[in-house]
Amino acid sequence: MREKKKIMTIIGLFIFLGLIVIGIGFNKKTNDAVVETEGQEWTGKKNIPVKKESESIAIPGFESMTFVKDEKKQTVNLYNPEINTCYFKLSLLLPDGTQIWESKFIEPGNGIYEIELNQELAEGEYENAILKYECFSMNEQQTPLNGSEIKFNLHIV
Known part of the structure; x- marks a missing residue:
């Protein structure tokens, strides 16, 4: 049972870290928006x-x-x-x-x-x-x- 709890904690941690990385990626895309110019x-x-x-x-x-x-x-x-x-x-x-x-x-x-x-x-x-x-x-x-x-x-x- 204890081993199963460790595995679930590690999986939860990886999911949490993955969500953080995805969030940073979306934020970077927003901040690096291309300016539409003319002339x-x-x-x-x-x-x-x-x-x-x-x-x-x-x-x-x-x-x-x-x-x-x-x-x-x-x-x-x-x-x-x-x-x-x-x-x-x-x-x-x-x-x-x-x-x-x-x-x-x-x-x-x-x-x-x-x-x-x-x-x-x-x-x-x-x-x-x-x-x-x-x-x-x-x-x-x-x-x-x-x-x-x-x-x-x-x-x-």
């Missing part, structure tokens, strides 16, 4: 004014953008300056707050030249449209950092 090396117009939001984040500003009416695919020149040490996530919002586009993470030095809007826009002027910058650390947790909202005029022609 390509930024070669666009580099004289766009950059606004320093904090000591370490440079935010490009825009006075206006022009889109083609009744089209979802639009040409843009959006980028994350190479001097930054954080990811950008960008969103375009109409003056009423309607989000018409959102990016994935954009690495420093990368830009986006073509986007697909959530909806087609009619011809007109949208004063005070918003280009929203959300900034995230480049560590495993992608911790949110300071961001910014740039108001601009969106021309639809």
